[in-house]
Amino acid sequence: MTFLARKTLVALCATCVCTLASAKLPPPTPEAAAKAAEAAAKSAWAGKVDNFKLCLSQDKVAAHYRKTTPSAKPATAAGTGCTDPGPFAYTPPVAKPIEAAGAHSPPGTASSPPNTQVPQAPAAAGAASAPKS
Template sequence: MHKSSRLMLLLACAALTSQVALAKLPPLSEEAQAKAAEAAAKAAWSSKVAAYQLCVAQDRVASTYRAKRMMAGAEVKPPVETPPCTDPGPFAAAPNLEKAGAHSAPGPTPAAPAAASASAPKS
């Protein structure tokens, strides 16, 4: 009987804690959302920097290998063409357009009237 009461107590505790674990979190504030967006942008930039550094290192290793093979008098085939390494530049956080007041004006876009007049029959 002692073991079954322990089991019941354990199940009751598990049921109560699962209620807390499944509770819905409140939505993020605008400040928290902006912070998360900036963190995501910085992570994306970091991965671009890592890819650039890997590309540069691979080019350096390949050129060293080719130079050593040429010095040894071995036959060296022409290198395979690859896209050039592109430096992502320094990290620049995207400006917050909402706070800067850079909202687009409501209404039709400038291209819409030109498209409408082009389709109108000419007399």
């Protein structure tokens, strides 16, 4: 194989891989969406817990520094800024009925009358095409 043929083959293979990778996935099922929402909430809570633990350890280090260094500034009277996120609690959102969610019924259902109007020809077009006497 020549260099140009190899280069063309590699470019073709890369194009095929990119095309397959950009395929659209089907929408998730309601159960999968609920599970993903709960996992996201748990992940956010874990981040808050990690930040709380980091804040406590920073306060401990700062207290030790103030205790062992005579030239250190004293701690402020405001106290610690650490807030405990508490235990993990997740309440799934309540699903709205389809009509309350803002969705509309498709045309031709019992809730909407059928369209019985016949389109009218414009009057100006009929007058312009009429021969003058």
